Amino acid sequence: MIDDGKKFYAEIKDLRGVWAVGKTLEECRENLASSLEGWIILRLRKNLPMPNFKVPSYKMNIRNYA
Numbered sequence: 001m002i003d004d005g006k007k008f009y010a011e012i013k014d015l016r017g018v019w020a021v022g023k024t025l026e027e028c029r030e031n032l033a034s035s036l037e038g039w040i041i042l043r044l045r046k047n048l049p050m051p052n053f054k055v056p057s058y059k060m061n062i063r064n065y066a
Helices: 025-045
Strands: 008-011 019-022
Touching: 008 025, 019 025
Parallel strands: none
Antiparallel strands: 008 019
């Protein structure tokens, strides 16, 4: 939180320039997603390399409740 708790701030530290603010946590998340989208589009348009993201894997327990 920033501005004495009046706004939320978020960033993706590994991606320089990808950050956002919002009046609510949800607005901040939406703005961060938009910032990330713009960052990706810009890198693609300028033919810049994309980082190799590691996607975490999760074991899922699927149960049949029927």
